[in-house]
Amino acid sequence: MLFSRISRIQRTSFNGCGWLLSHRPDNRHQFFRSESPRSCTDSTAQKVLGCREFFSWGLPALHGFRHKIHHQSSSIVEEQEDPFSLVADELSLVANRLRSMVVAEVPKLASAAEYFFKMGVEGKRFRPTVLLLMATALNVSIPQPFPSEPVDALSKELRARQQCIAEITEMIHVASLLHDDVLDDADTRRGIGSLNFVMGNKLAVLSGDFLLSRACVALASLKNTEVVSLLAKVVEHLVTGETMQMTTTSEQRCSMEYYMQKTYYKTASLISNSCKAIALLAGQTAEVAILAYEYGRNLGLAYQLIDDVLDFTGTSASLGKGSLSDIRHGIITAPILFAMEEFPQLCAVVDQGFDDPANVDLALEYLGKSRGIQRTRELAMKHANVAAEAIDSLPESDDEDVRKSRRALVDLTHRVITRTK
Amino acid sequence: MVVAEVPKLASAAEYFFKMGVEGKRFRPTVLLLMATALNVSIPQPFPSEPVDALSKELRARQQCIAEITEMIHVASLLHDDVLDDADTRRGIGSLNFVMGNKLAVLSGDFLLSRACVALASLKNTEVVSLLAKVVEHLVTGETMQMTTTSEQRCSMEYYMQKTYYKTASLISNSCKAIALLAGQTAEVAILAYEYGRNLGLAYQLIDDVLDFTGTSASLGKGSLSDIRHGIITAPILFAMEEFPQLCAVVDQGFDDPANVDLALEYLGKSRGIQRTRELAMKHANVAAEAIDSLPESDDEDVRKSRRALVDLTHRVITRTK
Numbered sequence: 001m002l003f004s005r006i007s008r009i010q011r012t013s014f015n016g017c018g019w020l021l022s023h024r025p026d027n028r029h030q031f032f033r034s035e036s037p038r039s040c041t042d043s044t045a046q047k048v049l050g051c052r053e054f055f056s057w058g059l060p061a062l063h064g065f066r067h068k069i070h071h072q073s074s075s076i077v078e079e080q081e082d083p084f085s086l087v088a089d090e091l092s093l094v095a096n097r098l099r100s101m102v103v104a105e106v107p108k109l110a111s112a113a114e115y116f117f118k119m120g121v122e123g124k125r126f127r128p129t130v131l132l133l134m135a136t137a138l139n140v141s142i143p144q145p146f147p148s149e150p151v152d153a154l155s156k157e158l159r160a161r162q163q164c165i166a167e168i169t170e171m172i173h174v175a176s177l178l179h180d181d182v183l184d185d186a187d188t189r190r191g192i193g194s195l196n197f198v199m200g201n202k203l204a205v206l207s208g209d210f211l212l213s214r215a216c217v218a219l220a221s222l223k224n225t226e227v228v229s230l231l232a233k234v235v236e237h238l239v240t241g242e243t244m245q246m247t248t249t250s251e252q253r254c255s256m257e258y259y260m261q262k263t264y265y266k267t268a269s270l271i272s273n274s275c276k277a278i279a280l281l282a283g284q285t286a287e288v289a290i291l292a293y294e295y296g297r298n299l300g301l302a303y304q305l306i307d308d309v310l311d312f313t314g315t316s317a318s319l320g321k322g323s324l325s326d327i328r329h330g331i332i333t334a335p336i337l338f339a340m341e342e343f344p345q346l347c348a349v350v351d352q353g354f355d356d357p358a359n360v361d362l363a364l365e366y367l368g369k370s371r372g373i374q375r376t377r378e379l380a381m382k383h384a385n386v387a388a389e390a391i392d393s394l395p396e397s398d399d400e401d402v403r404k405s406r407r408a409l410v411d412l413t414h415r416v417i418t419r420t421k
Numbered sequence: 422m423v424v425a426e427v428p429k430l431a432s433a434a435e436y437f438f439k440m441g442v443e444g445k446r447f448r449p450t451v452l453l454l455m456a457t458a459l460n461v462s463i464p465q466p467f468p469s470e471p472v473d474a475l476s477k478e479l480r481a482r483q484q485c486i487a488e489i490t491e492m493i494h495v496a497s498l499l500h501d502d503v504l505d506d507a508d509t510r511r512g513i514g515s516l517n518f519v520m521g522n523k524l525a526v527l528s529g530d531f532l533l534s535r536a537c538v539a540l541a542s543l544k545n546t547e548v549v550s551l552l553a554k555v556v557e558h559l560v561t562g563e564t565m566q567m568t569t570t571s572e573q574r575c576s577m578e579y580y581m582q583k584t585y586y587k588t589a590s591l592i593s594n595s596c597k598a599i600a601l602l603a604g605q606t607a608e609v610a611i612l613a614y615e616y617g618r619n620l621g622l623a624y625q626l627i628d629d630v631l632d633f634t635g636t637s638a639s640l641g642k643g644s645l646s647d648i649r650h651g652i653i654t655a656p657i658l659f660a661m662e663e664f665p666q667l668c669a670v671v672d673q674g675f676d677d678p679a680n681v682d683l684a685l686e687y688l689g690k691s692r693g694i695q696r697t698r699e700l701a702m703k704h705a706n707v708a709a710e711a712i713d714s715l716p717e718s719d720d721e722d723v724r725k726s727r728r729a730l731v732d733l734t735h736r737v738i739t740r741t742k
Contacts, residue, residue: 109564179530183523202567205500205526209533210560216537216553225544232537239530246523 083408087132098167128166135162136405138282169274171215176238178208227277241265256337268300291390298387305380308333339372384413449487456483457726459603490595492536497559499529551594562586577658589621612711619708626701629654660693705734
């Protein structure tokens with residue numbers, strides 16, 4: 001099975017996929033997301049994208065990746081710094097710490113918990129990238145009347161605490177993936193066997209709990225009760241979102257409002273609240289914290305909306321070339337919801353369900369006649385712009401690192417929209 | 422606290438809390454008694470109103486610990502039941518049997534997340550640490566039980582470690598949390614912890630005995646549920662020290678009822694049951710001593726609660742079901 005299950009695409013779109021770097025004639029480097037690392041080995045796909053460099057987080061080529069990116073970046077006009085390369089070294093630091101944080105006494109539990117953190121399968125690490133960039137972007141420059149040593153120590157400590165947020169966020173995220181895979185009877189995740197498939201549902205549920213508890217302990221160690229509250233709320237949102245998806249009534253299934261709420265819970269809440277946590281740890285004002293939150297929230301929503309579109313369009317601009325995984329699992333996403341506003345008859349089709357492939361074709365037909373895809377893109381762009389504005393609204397800074405990170409964060413809002421896979 | 426937006430989740434989460442099936446509520450009882458037992462009397466030079474408000478707030482926070490503890494406990498039950506394919510729990514259909522594994526996993530997650538939020542609201546990161554550690558211990562204990570090698574299965578040390586994780590950690594760390602919220606010293610917090618730990622261990626050891634003896638003093642009248650599931654508990658472990666041949670029987674497993682009978686035979690000839698009771702009593706005494714070691718108090722409510730806590734250590738030993 002080439003394409004991953006729906007609930008994972010829905011919420012976990014940040015992970016589970018490899019990235020392809022394409023050499024385009026205009027020398028602009030663009031990231032394309034592949035549905036599954038295995039599809040990357042499809043030479044047809046490679047030809048279509050003109051990809052010569054192939055890397056996936058699921059392969060040993062991982063190590064080569066960073067070097068390749070650095071090499072590529074140096075040939076671009078300096079304006080466009082690659083967001084991922086800015087934090088690449090720090091990311092590996094975070095990853096190592098993460099691996100040591102999930103070590104457990106009981107061998108089986110240890111191997112289960114480490115399963116998704118071992119080298120090569122950490123996913124795209126999109127979230128930690130955003131969080132580390134945000135940390136730099138919110139750097140408050142400290143006046144230095146005295147020798148800088150104590151200040152450096154303070155900065156180092158702050159940075160460590162912010163890296164901890166990135167680690168915690170990943171643990172919470174992986175814990176929810178582990179449980180979701182049990183819920184979905186999923187076979188694969190991130191290009192390898194899902195944990196429940198490899199080790200059984202029992203261990204997958206337990207490992208998820210274990211990661212969650214480790215995340216809580218790490219949270220507590222930050223000794224910031226507001227941050228603890230924020231991320232505890234995220235855990236609740238993840239569960240609520242998953243439940244909303246599992247237990248939708250047919251009325252709710254046709255509601256854009258319900259869908260956006262669920263999308264916030266499942267996808268955007270984690271990134272938005274952890275961005276806010278980064279701001280709080282940095283001792284920023286409430287206004288700045290809200291801006292960080294808004295960046296994360298809108299970035300996450302934009303990402304998910306484009307994800308919805310790509311599920312229909314895939315690599316082609318036309319319909320039906322995508323994996324259609326959402327609709328086949330009966331998950332009604334933004335393009336269809338918009339189409340239903342123009343063609344109420346589509347509701348009846350949706351109610352019947354999509355076990356019958358004829359219904360899928362029918363829905364695609366309506367979708368094609370409607371402005372569903374376009375309106376979804378427009379909405380995604382709206383959110384991406386709001387995210388970029390949030391960064392632009394941050395208090396001015398002269399620090400070059402700060403400005404670089406902010407440009408990178410804005411750049412991410414563009415990449416999220418323009419990606420075609 | 423377990424009311425949820427999504428109706429299915431709400432009914433799942435409330436499943437074990439609805440009136441009549443809350444279980445014996447042993448843990449909350451201990452915690453509330455401990456809260457009173459550790460009441461620091463505040464000198465009252467001024468009208469008692471502000472002090473009362475403070476006390477009320479503290480009490481509310483300690484009650485919150487009791488609620489959080491129950492949520493964590495039920496969440497682990499829900500997840501354990503998924504794991505064990507158990508059909509019944511607390512005399513009614515287990516949730517996974519009734520609503521499917523998925524909803525059971527989700528409901529457990531939901532309860533855990535609510536517990537996290539409630540924990541966070543206490544604004545005490547040490548308490549958050551303590552109870553997060555408990556979740557980790559519960560998971561570790563259950564995994565230990567699931568993945569025992571045959572060597573570990575015969576080890577008393579392994580068994581006691583597992584029992585601490587699965588049974589005693591929750592009560593001991595929540596007792597300690599109660600003490601911390603009350604602003605008690607580290608020494609008092611440790612005493613509270615020791616009370617919970619030893620009470621929990623004593624409880625489990627007697628539980629092991631009752632599984633063999635049931636309501637009768639003789640063997641084999643109990644449900645024998647542990648041994649039938651291949652779970653080797655203290656009485657058998659003690660018996661194995663006297664009769665090494667019992668190890669071979671244990672290794673074969675207990676799918677064959679003949680092995681169960683054989684094990685019971687060895688158990689009857691051994692002092693396994695008695696030694697388990699003795700160990701339980703030892704722990705119960707340590708628990709009682711912890712209470713007696715608490716700093717003196719003149720407050721009658723405090724003394725009453727402490728007597729009750731000591732009384733519990735006796736009841737845990739003498740109960741016959």
